[in-house]
Amino acid sequence: MAVREPDQQIKESPGSVVSAQDTQMDITLDQLRQLVSPRALSGETMLMNMGPQHPSTHGVLRLLLELDGETVVSCVPDIGFLHTGIEKTAEIKTYTQGIVLTDRIDYLAPLICNLAYVGAVEKLADVDVPLRAQYIRVILAELTRMSSHLVWLGTHALDIGAMSMFLYSFREREMLLDIFEMVSGARMMTSYFRVGGLWRDIPDQFADAVRQVLKLLPQRLLEYEKILKENPIWRERTVGVGVISQADAIAWGMSGPSLRGSGVNYDVRKAMPYSSYDHFDFSVPLGTHGDVYDRYRCRMEEMTQSLKIIEQALNKLPDGPVITDNRKIAPPPKHEIAYSMESLIHHFKLWTEGFRVPVGEVYHAVESGKGEFGVFISSDGSPKPRRIHFRAPSFYNLQALPQMSKGALIADIVGIVGSIDIVLGEVDR
Amino acid sequence: MESQKKFAMSPSILAELGDAVSETQIFRDEVTLLCPKHRLLEVLQALRDTQQFDMFTFATCVDYYPGEPRFGILYQLYSTTRNIRVRVKVMLSGNDRSVPSACSVYHAANWPEREMYDLFGIHFEGHPDLRRIMMPPGYEGHPLLKENPAKVEEVAFSFNRARAWEDKPHPQE
Amino acid sequence: MGLEQKLGNMGIVTMSAEKAINWARSNAIWPMLFGLACCAIEMMSTQASHYDMSRFGMELMRASPRQSDLMIVAGRVSRKMAPTLRHLYDQMPDPKWVIAMGDCASCGGVFNNYAVVQGVDEIVPVDVYVAGCPPRPEALIDGILKLQDRIKKEPLTKWN
Numbered sequence: 221m222a223v224r225e226p227d228q229q230i231k232e233s234p235g236s237v238v239s240a241q242d243t244q245m246d247i248t249l250d251q252l253r254q255l256v257s258p259r260a261l262s263g264e265t266m267l268m269n270m271g272p273q274h275p276s277t278h279g280v281l282r283l284l285l286e287l288d289g290e291t292v293v294s295c296v297p298d299i300g301f302l303h304t305g306i307e308k309t310a311e312i313k314t315y316t317q318g319i320v321l322t323d324r325i326d327y328l329a330p331l332i333c334n335l336a337y338v339g340a341v342e343k344l345a346d347v348d349v350p351l352r353a354q355y356i357r358v359i360l361a362e363l364t365r366m367s368s369h370l371v372w373l374g375t376h377a378l379d380i381g382a383m384s385m386f387l388y389s390f391r392e393r394e395m396l397l398d399i400f401e402m403v404s405g406a407r408m409m410t411s412y413f414r415v416g417g418l419w420r421d422i423p424d425q426f427a428d429a430v431r432q433v434l435k436l437l438p439q440r441l442l443e444y445e446k447i448l449k450e451n452p453i454w455r456e457r458t459v460g461v462g463v464i465s466q467a468d469a470i471a472w473g474m475s476g477p478s479l480r481g482s483g484v485n486y487d488v489r490k491a492m493p494y495s496s497y498d499h500f501d502f503s504v505p506l507g508t509h510g511d512v513y514d515r516y517r518c519r520m521e522e523m524t525q526s527l528k529i530i531e532q533a534l535n536k537l538p539d540g541p542v543i544t545d546n547r548k549i550a551p552p553p554k555h556e557i558a559y560s561m562e563s564l565i566h567h568f569k570l571w572t573e574g575f576r577v578p579v580g581e582v583y584h585a586v587e588s589g590k591g592e593f594g595v596f597i598s599s600d601g602s603p604k605p606r607r608i609h610f611r612a613p614s615f616y617n618l619q620a621l622p623q624m625s626k627g628a629l630i631a632d633i634v635g636i637v638g639s640i641d642i643v644l645g646e647v648d649r
Numbered sequence: 650m651e652s653q654k655k656f657a658m659s660p661s662i663l664a665e666l667g668d669a670v671s672e673t674q675i676f677r678d679e680v681t682l683l684c685p686k687h688r689l690l691e692v693l694q695a696l697r698d699t700q701q702f703d704m705f706t707f708a709t710c711v712d713y714y715p716g717e718p719r720f721g722i723l724y725q726l727y728s729t730t731r732n733i734r735v736r737v738k739v740m741l742s743g744n745d746r747s748v749p750s751a752c753s754v755y756h757a758a759n760w761p762e763r764e765m766y767d768l769f770g771i772h773f774e775g776h777p778d779l780r781r782i783m784m785p786p787g788y789e790g791h792p793l794l795k796e797n798p799a800k801v802e803e804v805a806f807s808f809n810r811a812r813a814w815e816d817k818p819h820p821q822e
Numbered sequence: 823m824g825l826e827q828k829l830g831n832m833g834i835v836t837m838s839a840e841k842a843i844n845w846a847r848s849n850a851i852w853p854m855l856f857g858l859a860c861c862a863i864e865m866m867s868t869q870a871s872h873y874d875m876s877r878f879g880m881e882l883m884r885a886s887p888r889q890s891d892l893m894i895v896a897g898r899v900s901r902k903m904a905p906t907l908r909h910l911y912d913q914m915p916d917p918k919w920v921i922a923m924g925d926c927a928s929c930g931g932v933f934n935n936y937a938v939v940q941g942v943d944e945i946v947p948v949d950v951y952v953a954g955c956p957p958r959p960e961a962l963i964d965g966i967l968k969l970q971d972r973i974k975k976e977p978l979t980k981w982n
Binding site: 254255299300303305307308309311312343344346470471472473484486491492580581582583585592594596598606607609611615616619648 | 676677679681703704705706707709711712713721723725729732734736755756757759760761768777778781782783784785792793797799800
Binding site: 272274304321324391394645648 | 862932955
């Protein structure tokens with residue numbers, strides 16, 4: 221945690237080839253005049269810089285904290301340290317190639333990002349997805365949600381001081397990553413979903429591996445609860461900290477467990493079901509106080525509900541194709557190319573040019589581990605989108621951080637940042 | 650996908666908004682209300698107060714270059730009580746890149762508008778804190794405009810490897 | 823076993839200073855706790871229970887650049903982050919090493935655009951590049967072992 225006056229510029233390092241344009245990164249106090257209290261200008265309160273290299277900011281978040289003793293008077297987040305230009309790069313990729321970029325937005329829940337993206341393109345192109353593919357998507361999306369929540373649990377607990385949680389939750393996460401690797405060949409950057417269905421069918425051992433998870437995780441979750449739920453230190457650090465009211469949470473556009481911790485019943489899976497979520501029976505856990513503890517409870521309950529959904533989907537998993545038979549969108553199977561001229565042409569068109577979609581603008585949202593993850597596509601009728609915008613839940617959740625941290629202690633900032641479960645890849649895109 | 654259709658907003662509700670909405674577009678059962686830029690705040694205020702669109706979902710900008718009007722500013726709203734979505738859109742000419750800020754109606758519009766200012770150079774009148782958000786403060790230009798190239802570096806193949814290597818900056822110890 | 827058999831009666835072992843110091847350096851590299859993007863999650867997995875990087879004398883991640891020897895650049899480096907990254911590198915005490923973990927840190931990866939530095943070697947000198955998007959934990963461990971080999975062969979005259 222480096223203490224530095226904000227109006228003091230970072231000197232350009234000798235030998236650095238970063239151009240002068242890039243080094244003008246520091247905000248001057250003059251620009252922040254309206255964001256901090258007048259007491260900061262007279263030097264009565266202290267301004268402190270936290271990040272972008274800080275172990276507890278979950279990436280490269282920078283916070284400018286105005287402190288009166290140990291109390292936070294105001295908090296000014298500075299983001300963009302991981303701005304990747306994904307939206308610009310997506311404009312020169314075809315709709316199929318774009319799937320690869322979506323993994324890297326929310327890298328803790330890549331399959332859910334895939335799901336949002338292919339959902340938006342399917343809506344734009346008006347394609348129907350086979351039921352089997354929809355169910356497999358649900359299973360994988362819920363497994364992804366759990367792996368995302370496990371990373372959150374480990375790092376959040378680590379920030380507050382429960383080191384062992386990190387080791388436990390990463391142990392379980394490996395189990396889930398093995399399943400992703402089994403279906404897609406990659407641990408994290410899966411890119412498994414395709415427009416109109418899936419890349420290929422699941423392997424035979426998939427069901428057994430998922431059942432293993434279903435068998436093991438409930439007891440493991442109980443172990444976590446034993447460590448944290450009634451732990452006096454944990455409760456001391458979380459109960460009543462970082463409170464945000466229902467009205468404020470809605471006004472700041474929060475979503476996901478961070479919103480539901482305040483008691484707002486909004487879950488995209490229930491409100492606007494996609495990918496057959498309405499076929500499954502599950503409940504949406506709600507908090508009451510909107511503090512760090514309630515957000516933690518919501519996520520823990522959500523993992524239990526995810527297990528419930530996976531079990532139902534696995535039991536009801538229908539047979540059939542896993543990708544649409546619309547040859548304008550989905551590539552023909554390999555064996556057809558050998559004897560069918562049309563298939564060969566379709567194959568050639570799809571891999572050289574991509575498919576064309578109607579002119580229009582669509583928005584499709586899914587419930588990711590962090591909240592409502594949406595994809596907005598503006599199409600000009602060509603195989604490449606005119607503009608893609610990703611509605612990142614963390615971006616809006618983080619925006620409410622100044623509201624939540626007002627009057628908190630400096631030590632609690634870490635807990636509050638952890639409790640809204642931001643992932644900077646998604647905030648900055 | 651199919652099931653999301655039935656939650657779309659029915660056009661009849663729009664009659665209440667009167668002539669502030671110049672055009673209503675419906676595509677894939679998503680409602681987009683076009684309004685002139687001087688009546689944007691009025692429409693947003695009415696949607697929030699009388700139509701219960703309490704949640705601000707996102708705002709973004711689309712560059713329709715070379716079309717004219719060139720920019721489309723979109724505000725997507727959601728009603729937690731009625732469970733419907735609506736999108737408000739303002740078209741801007743390429744010569745006049747300013748629009749009233751929606752921050753006074755929706756707090757959550759703050760960062761998305763800063764993002765649009767940063768990436769597209771749209772000026773939001775009355776925004777409380779209009780600074781760059783994604784790019785460094787000293788950056789010049791607005792990268793997501795269509796006139797800016799998407800690729801910045803020549804990809805090195807065997808025929809141009811030497812040149813690409815020379816162009817690349819190298820650090821010193 | 824090993825060393826004590828060579829001690830003899832006097833309890834003294836003779837070896838070159840170069841070898842002794844390089845051995846010590848290579849087996850107690852303290853990496854900086856510094857994650858950027860997706861690769862940082864794999865870096866965390868590498869330290870966590872399943873892969874356990876501490877088997878190679880690397881468990882001690884330091885959050886401060888002044889206490890660390892190795893910077894693992896895990897993820898894409900944006901233009902906004904680049905000056906900070908160089909600043910952190912300059913703060914690290916000599917001798918110091920850099921691993922570019924993943925495609926984005928090595929060459930910009932899929933993001934050939936305005937926002938991402940096309941390879942962190944534009945900003946800091948890189949010793950080992952680890953390919954993959956993101957690299958598996960085994961790949962990162964392999965990269966670290968390669969770096970250890972390299973440190974062990976470093977000649978005395980190169981020290982500064």
